[in-house]
Amino acid sequence: MLSEFNLFGVLIAPIVVYAIAAIPATLLLRFLFWRTGAIEWFWHVALFEVALYVSVLCLLILYV
Template sequence: MLAEVDLFGIFVSPIAVYAVAAVLVTLLCRYFLWRVGALSWFWHVALFEIAFFVCVLCLMVIYV
């Protein structure tokens, strides 16, 4: 579990750090799914992407 991060004298909550890392992981997975063609399997791609981001964020908070 992370503690507060000091960013130029401002303390940032750890969830913000996890969220930035989750965005990067989500973008990487999204690119991979797009290249493979798996994004066309989903009815509502934007809903899938938001749900996938939330899942990645939750997993990062629990296991990192």
């Protein structure tokens, strides 16, 4: 678990760091789903992508 992140004297909550770190991981997974055609399995693609981001964010919070 991270502690507060100091950015030029401003303390930033760890959730912000995790949220920013989750974006590239989500984009990579999203690219893989689109490239393999697995995205067609889902009824609502935008809802799936939001759920994917939330899942990656939760995994980062739990295991990093």
